[in-house]
Amino acid sequence: MTNDWQRRVDAVWDAAGGLGDDEVIRRIDALADERPDGDPLALFERAGARDSAGLEAEAERLYRRAIDAGLSGSERVQAQIQLASTVRNLGRPLESIALLVAIEPESGDLRDAVAAFRALALIDAGDARHAASVALAALAPHLARYRVSVAAYAEGLTASA
Incomplete structure (x- = not known):
């Protein structure tokens, strides 16, 4: 069924x-x-x-x-991502970030989606440097060139903050 x-x-x-x-x-x-x-x-x-x-x-x-x-399973991860997006849209970015951080270890192939929504929530929370770092760190492994450089820049954004 x-x-x-x-x-x-x-x-x-x-x-x-x-x-x-x-x-x-x-x-x-x-x-x-x-x-x-x-x-x-x-x-x-x-x-x-x-x-x-x-x-x-x-x-x-x-x-x-x-x-x-x-x-459970992928649907649980999706639900947590979607819930995090929803609470961000309702004006609660810190709660959104907490939901995404909690689901990240089990996010599997949705790890990049978690990063994308976490970056959005970080922007709404007023932390654009950390948001850019999260987004760049998620993007870096997909780059054919400059993978190491972009990953280092992503880390540097939060190390210098």
Whole structure:
């Protein structure tokens, strides 16, 4: 059931650009209703639909419920990243940073996304040097040339602050 359900959820997200926010929420909620009450995946998808519609306060509550209900794996990392982005948008960048720092050790292939959102939160918190350092450190391994130089500059931004 989960694989078919997830395929249908993914289909809604694939079509989201042409549906409009209200229709995405309606469709995601209908799919979430197929799962048991308190199901962490259903809560996560409901949160994402509201988040993408700009309903951050509703999304925050649902992300927290999904995580508390035992959301695991990549979805848990995604939920924590999305929650961090949401609380930053709600004007709480320090809380956003703390959420991202907490999930970073288990972020795996989403490590660069964690860095990107942490850099945004650091800017909002008034620490542009640290934000640039985080962003450059995440970028450095992807460079064909100047990898070592950019990594050193990233470290130097915070060492001299």
